[in-house]
Amino acid sequence: MTPRTQGYLYVLITMLIWGGFTLTSRLNVKWGIEAWDITALRFALAFVILVPILIYKKDLAFLWKKEPFILAMIGGVGYCLTAYTAFHYVPAAHAAIFLNGFIPLCTAFAGFLIFKHAFDKHTWLSVIIMLASISAMSFLMYRETGVAFGLGDLLFVFSAMWWGVFSVLLRQWKLSAWHAMSGVAIWSAIVYLPIYLLFLPKHLSEPEPIHLVLQTLFHGICVVIIATLTYVEAIKRLGAFKTGSIVTLAPFLAAVIAVPVLGEPLSLAIICGLIGMAIGALQPWRWFGRKDSLQKQLEQQKKQSN
Structure with missing residues (x-):
């Protein structure tokens, strides 16, 4: 299997998990699983799996640095x-628009505010497209329902902000995929679980046990561990831009699948928002004539051999 084929295989795995995150998070609402509970179960399972591995590998020293702790508070607990709370207020399509659609925009703003990374022309064009699509969507939603922007949408925007800052810090600090994933999962569990057990409401007796088991396994193993590792491996083989562009499609496809599977509405306003935010996030105009990192590396090796 060639490196490029491996990259697309890793992308496919990541897409399936990211799309599943959108659908299963919305399914939590139908199954009566609260945001407080699934967050606790997610980090508890990851903690139980990862700590013995780190102890066996004698690889615990990195946990005592400030970087994994900060990343855990932002990209773990905060996100x-x-x-998860936002999914209790709005359909899955809103997550594709206000969460996944806003993540590239929030990442660019975070890079500018924290490290003074200037916007390029592609980012500015994305900003214009996204703002135009959100304005059109809000106008249509107000005409249809009398509400242009709800609490769930605001929570998704906050989630995109958390993830944008997380992505910028992760890139700046250059942690390995294993250390970043392990640090976020373990520190999130150490900080959040005591707060959850002592102070937060619990509704673990209300959902069906099988539903709790399925959600815990998916979010604790697939989302926290597997998707992080496959995403990084895909970037190594295909490049960050191409990998990010393809994977970003997953939540938008999940939003469409949620219509027949979960019986969720798909109005003209939602369609407008999905199309506009997808174009802004994917930046399809950059695909033409753009070489990925693997192609550049192969060309460089060929020049050196000659």
Whole structure:
């Protein structure tokens, strides 16, 4: 299997998990699983799996640095609580628009505010497209329902902000995929679980046990561990831009699948928002004539051999 084929295989795995995250998070609402509970179960399972592995590998020293702790508070606890809570207020399509659609925009703004990374012309064009699509969607939603922007949408925007800052810090600090994933999961569990057990409401007796088991396994293993590792491996083989562009499609496809599977509405306003935010996030105009990192590396090796 060639490196490029491996890259697309890793992308496919990541897409399936990211799309599943959108659908299963919305399914939590139908199954009566609260955001507080799934967050606790997610980090508890990851903690139980990862700590013995780190002890066996004698690879615990990195946990005592400030970087894994900060990443856990932002991309772990902060992101999960706002994202899972938002699904209780709005359909899955809103997650594709206000969460996944806003992540590239929030990442660019975070890079500018924290490290003064200037916007390029592609980012500015994405900003214009996204703002135009959100304005059109809000106008249509107000005409249809009398509400242009709800609490769930605001929580998704906050989630995108958390993830944008998380992505910029992760890129700046250059942690390995294993250390980043392990640090976020373990520190999130250490900080969040005591707060959850002592102070937060619990509704673990209300959902069906099989539903709790399925959601815990998917979010604790697939989302936290597998998707992080496959995403990074795909970037190594295909490049960050191409990998990110393809994977970003997953939540938008999940939003469409949620219509027949979960019986969710798909109005003109939602369609407008999905199309506009997808174009802004994917930046399809950059695909033409753009070489990925693998192609550049092969060309460089060929020049050196000659």
